[in-house]
Amino acid sequence: MAGTSMKDIKLRIKSVESTMQITKAMQLVATSKLRRAKERMEMSRPYADIAQQAVYTASLSCDDPSIAYLQKQPEKKACYIIIAGERGLAGGYNNNLFKAHLAHAEGKEYCVLPIGRKAIEKYHRLNVPVLSDEYAAVEGLSVSRCYLISNMLLEKFHAGEFGDLYLVYTSFKSMMSQEVDIRQLLPVVPEEGAKKEKPVSTVYDPGAKEVLETVMPDYLAGTLYSALCNSFLSEVASRRSAMDSATKNAGEMINDLKLRFNRARQGAITQEITEIVAGAEQ
């Protein structure tokens, strides 16, 4: 009878069943959030792409050394915007992100702006300087809040608090795969493979410098918003698949336990019969 009584197995089945109910409910919630999150992500993409392109083009036309946005300042520390989740139970979503960030930041002196409750907790635990811990919510973060963050960061950048700005977020590739992405936002460095030659004939009104300087807060806010949408979608997708496999596992476990329960019951009956028969024979 494998050492466990029928009562124990029955209790186990009950507890696994209630866990399964929870994972199932979380999966359903994630599924229903998924569609809206996907829509939001798709809506946010054009702005981020176009703003990025505009910043890159403008940066190529500026060779003015007085523009702080283009200067490499290796002596200053770096700043990371970390977008993680609000809650756990999303598979490796939060952990993968932290791992990728810590590998990237190794040996550097840096501060972080954590977004999402998990990120805030993590970096407080690591004793890393944290710029602000008021951004615990990811889901409801609006465009105007992104502008506040962007202005706050630029203010600190101009005050010389950091020289490089990186964005660490999870980019949504598909329902099954989400990848951690680390992007350098400041100083502005056009991505590999982008057009490198200087656009010759563009007219900047009043000047390339002004254009770059005015578009910068928009670029940061737009990129941030789009990264937030991507991250939130990734979180939901990753939670859904984690909860899906948890529900499946729970189902398997229940089947297994039921089998053991039946075996135990059968064993008990056989034993009783044996005892009765033995009693009658005497």
Place this chain on the structure above:
Amino acid sequence: MATTFHLQIVTPDKPVFDGQAEKIILRTITGDACILAKHIDYAAPLGIGEARVTDESGNTRTAACNGGLVSVADGEVRVIATTFEWEDEIDLERAKRSQADAEEKLRLLNPQDVNYAVLEAKLKRALLRIKVSE
């Protein structure tokens, strides 16, 4: 029929317009600019002002446009606006409330205050929305 160009208007939370247009008039920080097809490559920051878009069938729509950038590259016109609301999408009630709120606060504030410019911009946006929607 006039020649048209490809116009894209985007805001952070959603694309607003993507299609052929005949003409667009925008308020840049140095003044109003009108862009027609075959415009030279161009980029300018946007101020707070009215935007008029004439689409390929000749209909003109007005919108309240606030902040961002207009860029023309290889005949593609892109407007990257902080907010861009067509006249029929504007929440007039909200704009009026925000106007009253900004005026109220500005009265109490010294023009040297750091928040003065912020509130002034808020008032400008509210007035623009009211003007465009009426």
